[in-house]
Amino acid sequence: xxxxxxxxxxxxxxxxxxxxxxxxxxxxxxxxxxxxxxxxxxxxxxxxxxxxxxxxxxxxxxxxxxxxxxxxxxxxxxxxxxxxxxxxxxxxxxxxxxxxxxxxxxxxxxxxxxxxxxxxxxxxxxxxxxxxxxxxxxxxxxxxxxxxxxxxxxxxxxxxxxxxxxxxxxxxxxxxxxxxxxxxxxxxxxxxxxxxxxxxxxxxxxxxxxxxxxxxxxxxxxxxxxxxxxxxxxxxxxxxxxxxxxxxxxxxxxxxxxxxxxxxxxxxxxxxxxxxxxxxxxxxxxxxxxxxxxxxxxxxxxxxxxxxxxxxxxxxxxxxxxxxxxxxxxxxxxxxxxxxxxxxxxxxxxxxxxxxxxxxxxxxxxxxxxxxxxxxxxxxxxxxxxxxxxxxxxxxxxxxxxxxxxxxxxxxxxxxxxxxxxxxxxxxxxxxxxxxxxxxxxxxxxxxxxxxxxxxxxxxxxxxxxxxxxxxxxxxxxxxxxxxxxxxxxxxxxxxxxxxxxxxxxxxxxxxxxxxxxxxxxxxxxxxxxxxxxxxxxxxxxxxxxxxxxxxxxxxxxxxxxxxxxxxxxxxxxxxxxxxxxxxxxxxxxxxxxxxxxxxxxxxxxxxxxxxxxxxxxxxxxxxxxxxxxxxxxxxxxxxxxxxxxxxxxxxxxxxxxxxxxxxxxxxxxxxxxxxxxxxxxxxx
Numbered sequence: 001x002x003x004x005x006x007x008x009x010x011x012x013x014x015x016x017x018x019x020x021x022x023x024x025x026x027x028x029x030x031x032x033x034x035x036x037x038x039x040x041x042x043x044x045x046x047x048x049x050x051x052x053x054x055x056x057x058x059x060x061x062x063x064x065x066x067x068x069x070x071x072x073x074x075x076x077x078x079x080x081x082x083x084x085x086x087x088x089x090x091x092x093x094x095x096x097x098x099x100x101x102x103x104x105x106x107x108x109x110x111x112x113x114x115x116x117x118x119x120x121x122x123x124x125x126x127x128x129x130x131x132x133x134x135x136x137x138x139x140x141x142x143x144x145x146x147x148x149x150x151x152x153x154x155x156x157x158x159x160x161x162x163x164x165x166x167x168x169x170x171x172x173x174x175x176x177x178x179x180x181x182x183x184x185x186x187x188x189x190x191x192x193x194x195x196x197x198x199x200x201x202x203x204x205x206x207x208x209x210x211x212x213x214x215x216x217x218x219x220x221x222x223x224x225x226x227x228x229x230x231x232x233x234x235x236x237x238x239x240x241x242x243x244x245x246x247x248x249x250x251x252x253x254x255x256x257x258x259x260x261x262x263x264x265x266x267x268x269x270x271x272x273x274x275x276x277x278x279x280x281x282x283x284x285x286x287x288x289x290x291x292x293x294x295x296x297x298x299x300x301x302x303x304x305x306x307x308x309x310x311x312x313x314x315x316x317x318x319x320x321x322x323x324x325x326x327x328x329x330x331x332x333x334x335x336x337x338x339x340x341x342x343x344x345x346x347x348x349x350x351x352x353x354x355x356x357x358x359x360x361x362x363x364x365x366x367x368x369x370x371x372x373x374x375x376x377x378x379x380x381x382x383x384x385x386x387x388x389x390x391x392x393x394x395x396x397x398x399x400x401x402x403x404x405x406x407x408x409x410x411x412x413x414x415x416x417x418x419x420x421x422x423x424x425x426x427x428x429x430x431x432x433x434x435x436x437x438x439x440x441x442x443x444x445x446x447x448x449x450x451x452x453x454x455x456x457x458x459x460x461x462x463x464x465x466x467x468x469x470x471x472x473x474x475x476x477x478x479x480x481x482x483x484x485x486x487x488x489x490x491x492x493x494x495x496x497x498x499x500x501x502x503x504x505x506x507x508x509x510x511x512x513x514x515x516x517x518x519x520x521x522x523x524x525x526x527x528x529x530x531x532x533x534x535x536x537x538x539x540x541x542x543x544x545x546x547x548x549x550x551x552x553x554x555x556x557x558x559x560x561x562x563x564x565x566x567x568x569x570x571x572x573x574x575x576x577x578x579x580x581x582x583x584x585x586x587x588x589x590x591x592x593x594x595x596x597x598x599x600x601x602x603x604x605x606x607x608x609x610x611x612x613x614x615x616x617x618x619x620x621x622x623x624x625x626x627x628x629x630x631x632x633x634x635x636x637x638x639x640x641x642x643x644x645x646x647x648x649x650x651x652x653x654x655x656x657x658x659x660x661x662x663x664x665x666x667x668x669x670x671x672x673x674x675x676x677x678x679x680x681x682x683x684x685x
Contacts, residue, residue: 015372019365026361034354041347046326048256049341052248053328056339059247060332063099063236064187064204066092070102071206071234082123082153089155098246099238100195103154105168105178106232110146120152125164132170142167149178149232163196168235174203180334181207182230189333192240192262192284200284201239204333208232240284241294253289255347259340260284265329268338284337289344443469510673512550515558515603519591522562529570536577539570539587546594548601552673557644561653564637565605565665571628572609572663581610599671606664612657620655649673 073088074080089102108116113130120128130142130150142148149168154160168174173190181188190203208231244260261268261282286295330337447469450462523530523541532538566589573587585608592604612620619625621642645653649669657663 015369015376018372019369022361022365022368026358026365029361030354030358033357037353045256045341045343048251048253049258049326049328052251052253052256052258052341053330053339055247055251056244057330059098059243060330062096063238063243064333066096066099066102067187067204067206067234067236070104070236071208074104074208074234075210085153086155086157093155098243099236100197100201100242101154101156101160102234102236103160104152104232104234105149106152107230108148108150110144110148113148116150120165128165130167131165132167139166142170145169149175152232160196166196168233174205177203178205178207178233181205181233184334185209187333189335191335195237195239197239199239199241201237201243202332202335203235203237205233205235208234244285244287244294248287253287253292255344256289257287257342257344259286259342260330261338261340262335263338264336265327265338268340269327290346444474510552510554512552513555513558515548515551515593515601515669516545518555518559519562519593519603522559522566525563526566526570529567536574537586539573539589542588542590544590544592546592546601548593548595549671551601551669551671553649553669554644557648561641561644561667562605564641568637569605569607569609569663573607576609579610582608595671596668601669601671603667603669604664605667606662608662611659611661612655612663613659617655617657621653645669 069092070089077084085104093099093102106116108130117128117130130148131139132142134140142150147169150165151163151168154164168178171193173193177188177190185207187204187206190205192200193203195201195203210229210231240260262284263282287293288295325340325342328339328341330339447462447465450465530539530541569589573582573589576582577587588608590604590606592606593601595601616625616627621638624636625639642653645651645667650673651670652666652668654666654668655663656666
């Protein structure tokens with residue numbers, strides 16, 4: 001019974017894993033979708049906040065721009081009458097929702113007050129006086145002060161006519177704002193003030209200089225010493241509530257509350273970091289989404305109470321504290337306001353998508369489990385066939401390794417033949433000169449012994465001996481012989497070194513090597529084939545080496561690639577010479593190296609042989625494919641080279657050839673490679 005249970009567990013273990021994985025993934029996907037919905041709602045909250053701030057700022061910018069436009073109109077006109085001012089401003093005001101009025105306050109010095117009042121009376125304002133309001137709100141004649149800023153023009157006139165002549169200098173907030181606008185020369189906004197209709201709002205002042213001619217011409221002629229550099233201010237005023245209502249009238253503020261404060265953003269942010277905002281003295285207005293109404297009474301936005309309120313929807317309680325609110329700045333004529341935006345208490349998140357994902361995930365999991373149970377028997381049969389295929393694949397891999405080893409031995413044979421040919425000449429050269437050197441030294445020793453016998457005076461016999469052995473010739477020829485022997489020994493050293501660099505038998509792992517050194521070693525091995533032969537001239541080899549860094553590679557295998565490509569190029573050139581295809585040009589092999597970027601280098605090996613036909617170019621790297629006669633080529637050279645470059649070094653081996661115009665092989669190698677570091681661990685080369 002236990003054995004049967006173990007067998008069933010082994011057979012259906014995969015199905016159970018799939019079912020458990022499917023359920024787990026379904027739950028994970030549900031949480032992912034839920035958090036996606038939460039993130040989407042947060043993004044919507046941010047977008048709503050941005051749109052709200054942009055619209056409020058746009059309204060403020062339009063008010064400031066209109067005030068500047070009226071000021072520019074006054075500056076550009078030689079003389080502006082009351083009627084022209086009314087016509088100009090009345091044509092603009094309807095397009096600026098929320099701006100209650102526009103006007104012009106002339107700067108009047110104390111000594112000009114009487115003359116100014118007479119001029120305004122002459123224009124039809126019979127009872128005109130510069131006045132102000134007492135604490136009870138009644139109009140009284142303005143007190144004496146150095147300068148006045150009475151309202152001279154105002155629009156719309158039908159609404160604000162009673163305020164013509166009211167002196168803005170009677171309120172310290174307005175006077176300071178006007179002075180600052182005069183000093184800086186830009187638009188300025190007052191702090192929160194009570195407007196003429198008794199409601200809170202702001203007044204924008206734009207200074208007008210020099211070119212304004214609102215004052216009557218007679219006043220300028222009668223008092224030419226009047227300082228006319230600063231003429232007065234154009235002003236516009238708006239209520240807080242009207243401005244906000246106009247800005248949000250077409251906005252979607254579902255699930256959004258906001259509070260407007262006349263505080264800079266950093267100060268409001270500092271207050272929020274202390275958990276609550278109790279800046280009732282700076283509060284302007286609030287909007288509540290649940291009632292869709294504006295509230296004008298002082299408000300306290302307590303974040304701790306909002307976060308823990310039981311009246312809130314559960315979704316808001318899941319929001320992280322870092323984004324439960326956002327603060328945005330509003331700027332109006334050198335004054336900064338701050339907007340605190342919060343999710344409303346009735347804001348909720350729809351979670352139907354997460355429920356749908358969970359249901360679909362469980363349904364798909366159940367379907368897969370049923371499918372796996374049905375296909376279990378078929379899988380067992382397929383596994384049996386797979387085992388047979390694996391055995392065949394192992395046999396094929398073993399055969400491939402044997403073929404690769406055969407090709408390596410073939411390359412080693414060519415290597416030994418080349419080395420024997422190269423070493424033969426210097427060895428013969430040295431051994432031939434050694435005998436002459438020994439003979440000359442022997443004669444010198446004989447001469448020395450004779451000198452010892454006859455010293456100190458040379459005898460005729462010694463002179464005859466010196467003449468007989470031609471001592472002068474020996475003295476001249478001996479250094480040449482020694483030099484020749486040195487050249488021969490150096491040649492032997494170079495050949496042995498080249499053999500070592502080419503075979504790299506002691507370097508089967510990846511290491512940093514000089515590519516140029518490997519190419520030179522390979523060319524040294526093939527020098528006997530490059531030199532002139534009885535049936536052909538010497539093959540010209542041109543080199544254009546770039547500035548390459550050391551390359552991480554399997555040096556011995558890379559040299560084998562160079563050997564295969566160079567050998568194929570030499571074979572192609574020899575075949576072309578035999579067929580008489582290179583009568584007009586010399587046989588040539590060109591080598592070019594370059595660093596492509598910080599990660600790759602290229603090696604280009606080209607010949608000017610007959611080229612390769614287009615129909616066989618796609619088969620060049622196929623195992624056992626060769627165009628050489630039987631016994632001359634195995635068809636594995638380029639195939640093994642492709643494996644070495646592409647699989648072992650993660651590089652590229654490309655062939656570009658045009659029939660009749662030669663062939664070029666391009667090797668692209670990474671400067672640093674991340675592969676297995678031991679050749680013995682690789683099953684294929």
